[in-house]
Amino acid sequence: MPRLLITAGRQLTPLLMSVREWSLYDEALLVELDTETGVARKVLSWRSLAENSPVEASSHTFKAATQRDDELLLCTQTEVLIVDPATFAIRTVVSHPYFNDLHHVDRIDGLLHVVSTGLDALFVVTDAGELVREHSLVDQDTWVRFDRAVDYRKVVTTKPHEAHPNYVFTTDAGTWVTRSLKFDAVCIDQPGLRIQLGDRPIHDGVAHGASLWFTNVDGTLFHVDARTSQLIASHDLAAMEGRPLGWCRGLRIVDDTLYVAFSRMRATRAKETLKFVMAKLRQGSPPTRVAAYDLRTLKKRAEWDLEEIGCNAIFSLHPSRAQRP
Numbered sequence: 001m002p003r004l005l006i007t008a009g010r011q012l013t014p015l016l017m018s019v020r021e022w023s024l025y026d027e028a029l030l031v032e033l034d035t036e037t038g039v040a041r042k043v044l045s046w047r048s049l050a051e052n053s054p055v056e057a058s059s060h061t062f063k064a065a066t067q068r069d070d071e072l073l074l075c076t077q078t079e080v081l082i083v084d085p086a087t088f089a090i091r092t093v094v095s096h097p098y099f100n101d102l103h104h105v106d107r108i109d110g111l112l113h114v115v116s117t118g119l120d121a122l123f124v125v126t127d128a129g130e131l132v133r134e135h136s137l138v139d140q141d142t143w144v145r146f147d148r149a150v151d152y153r154k155v156v157t158t159k160p161h162e163a164h165p166n167y168v169f170t171t172d173a174g175t176w177v178t179r180s181l182k183f184d185a186v187c188i189d190q191p192g193l194r195i196q197l198g199d200r201p202i203h204d205g206v207a208h209g210a211s212l213w214f215t216n217v218d219g220t221l222f223h224v225d226a227r228t229s230q231l232i233a234s235h236d237l238a239a240m241e242g243r244p245l246g247w248c249r250g251l252r253i254v255d256d257t258l259y260v261a262f263s264r265m266r267a268t269r270a271k272e273t274l275k276f277v278m279a280k281l282r283q284g285s286p287p288t289r290v291a292a293y294d295l296r297t298l299k300k301r302a303e304w305d306l307e308e309i310g311c312n313a314i315f316s317l318h319p320s321r322a323q324r325p
Contacts, residue, residue: 002035002254002319002320003032003033003034003035003319003320003322004032004033004035004252004254004259004290004317004318004319004320005030005031005032005033005043005065005067005072005317005318005319005320005322006029006030006031006032006033006040006250006261006290006306006311006314006316006317006318007028007029007030007062007063007064007065007074007250007314007315007316007318008028008029008030008031008061008062008288008306008310008311008312008313008314008315009024009025009027009028009029009059009060009061009062009311009312009313009315010025010026010027010028010029010061010310010311010312011024011025011026011312011313012024012025012026023056023057023058023059023156024059024313025059025060025061025312025313026047026059026060027045027046027047027060027061027310028045028046028047028048028060028061028062028074028076029042029044029045029061029062029309029310029311030042030043030044030045030046030062030074030088031043031306031309031311032320032322033290033304033306035259035292035302035304038304040304040306040308040309041309042309042310043088043322044083044088044090046060046062046074046076046081046090047060048060048076048077048078048079049079049093049095051095052076052078052079052093052095052099052153053077053078053153053154054153054154054155054156055154056156057156058077059077060076060077061076061077061313061315062074062075062076062315063075063076063077063102063103063104063315063316064103064104064105064166064167064203064204064250064315064316065104065105065315065316065318066104066105066106066107066318067085067318067319067321068085068107069085069321070085071083071084071085071091071107072084072085072088072318073105073106073107073112074105075102075103075104075105075114076102077099077100077101077102078095078099078100078102078153079093079094079095079099079102080093080094080095080099080102080105080112080114081093081094082094082127085321085322086321086322086323087322087323088322092127094112094125094127094128094129095129095153096114096123096125096129096131096153097150097151097152097153098116098119098121098123098131098134098152099114099116099123099152099153100116100117100118100119100152100153100155100158101116101117101118101157101158102114102115102116102117102118103115103117103165103166103167103315104166104167104168104316105168106168106169106170108124108168108170108175111124111125111126111132112124112125112126112127113168113175115165115166115167115168115177116152117161117164117165117166118152118155118157118158118159118161119142119146119152119158120136120137120138120142120145120161120162120163120164120165121134121135121136121137121142121165122134122135122137122165122168122175122177122188123135135177135188137163137165137177137179137186137188138162138163145162146158161181162181163179163180163181163182164179164180164181164201165177165178165179165180166178166179166180166202166203166204166205167203167204167205167206168205169205169206169207169212170207171207171212171226171227171229172226172227173187173189173190173193173229174187174188174189174190174193175187175188175189176188176195176205177205178197178202178203178204178205178214179202180201180202180203180217181201183196183197183198183199183200183201183202183216184196184197184202185197185202185205185212185214193229195212195224195229195231197214197216197222197231198216198220198222198234200216200217200218200220201216201217202214202215202216202217203215203216203217203248203249203250204249204250204251204316206251206252206253207226208253209226210225210226210227211223211224211225211226211232212224212225212226213251213253213258215248215249215250215251215260216248217247217248217249218238218244218245218248219236219237219238219244219245219246219248219262220234220235220236220237220238220248221234221235221237221251221258221260222234223235235298237260237293237298240298241300243286244265244285244286245262245286246262246263246264246265246285246286246287246288246289247262247263247264247265247313248260248261248262249261249262249263249314249315249316250290250314250315250316250317251317252316252317252318252319253295254319256294256295256296257292257293257294257295257301258292258293258294258295258298259290259291259292259293259317260290260291260293260317261288261289261290261291261314261315261316261317262286262288262289262290262291262314263288263312263313263314264285264286264287264288264307264312265285287305287306287307288305288306288307288311288312288313288314289303289304289305289306289307290303290304290306290314290317291303291304
């Protein structure tokens with residue numbers, strides 16, 4: 001069984017309604033989990049630089065990352081960290097005034113593709129932070145709602161979001177982005193091409209061979225043909241286990257095992273998710289953890305609680321390429 005990297009945030013006060021969600025996390029964590037022994041260790045912690053953060057109410061967390069052979073791309077609320085995947089040394093920090101509530105970053109054709117959830121947009125930048133292209137992920141230009149002159153790194157929140165984009169990925173058709181509040185994924189290179197994914201908020205869009213796998217927040221996985229963009233199957237993990245699972249976000253396939261992350265449900269003031277979250281909270285929420293499922297049968301093989309090491313919200317999972325300590 002492999003070692004997994006987990007991007008996460010350490011929460012100030014779990015389940016406390018008085019703490020706004022945009023100032024909820026006080027430490028960004030990168031954790032390595034040895035799924036053979038069950039031992040987890042913190043390999044990197046981070047607090048966003050003051051020049052890239054609001055003066056007050058900053059939140060420090062690693063959102064969804066991308067792991068490659070020669071680099072690990074991490075994102076905070078307002079930054080992209082380019083990290084050595086073997087030693088976890090930070091090579092550079094990239095930021096831009098249009099980075100607000102970042103949720104994912106990937107390198108495509110040599111450029112950083114950054115999902116700026118706060119602006120409902122995808123920004124393409126160089127490693128020096130120079131803006132190359134921008135893509136609105138709603139049906140109007142980004143600058144109808146927002147102001148080009150504003151440094152949005154200093155803006156605590158732009159909620160409510162219209163689409164709440166989460167994840168960027170590629171297929172032969174082009175570059176795609178998942179849109180949580182539209183329950184879909186859209187292709188920015190072929191306008192009008194989209195994949196509808198149920199009726200709950202969507203997060204991950206992970207390519208695996210000829211397939212795409214998506215999570216929705218209450219534990220349904222969508223298996224899609226990457227060539228045709230057609231749904232192959234959906235799997236309701238909560239129904240299979242007969243209990244609420246928590247906030248489902250973070251997915252990775254390694255060999256014949258599907259690893260899925262669940263974060264403990266927390267109270268929220270966000271209108272778009274309040275009803276759903278409060279209903280789940282009334283049913284009780286298991287701890288933040290990673291579960292392993294057989295890829296063919298979806299029977300659970302193992303589960304690891306990550307709260308003891310400080311993970312209160314998990315955003316993504318990746319095979320570790322770290323040097324052994």
